[in-house]
Amino acid sequence: MNTLTFHVEREGSMPFDQREYALDVCYRINRFHPATHLQPAEGGDCEIISITHDGEEFELTYPEGCALSLAIDDDAYERANDEAEYRADMRRDEQMLEDWT
Secondary structure: OEEEEEEEEEEOOOOOOEEEEEEEEEEEEOOOEOOOOOOOOEOOOEEEEEEEEOOEEOOOOHHHHHHHHHHHHHHHHHHHHHHHHHHHHHHHHHHHHHHHO
16 A cells, blocks of 8 residues: 545635645555556556545545546556666676676
């Protein structure tokens, strides 16, 4: 499970009254399985487990949900790049150790 802090601004009941909410979003991305000759591609979809503000459930409007979807895509992309960079660094370090011995 991954977590993300997402900020939402909403109009208050008074004119010029805007509030910003810092939401804690917990989500999971299902592993992607590429297509084969026998089976279509599946997975790679995102499941939002919870959206909370100060420990209470928080409902999003449709535009806020779209913005959250883009934020999750960006977060997942960054996590995948960080993981790939870490694995490349580990392989490089292992190769350097093998070359020294």
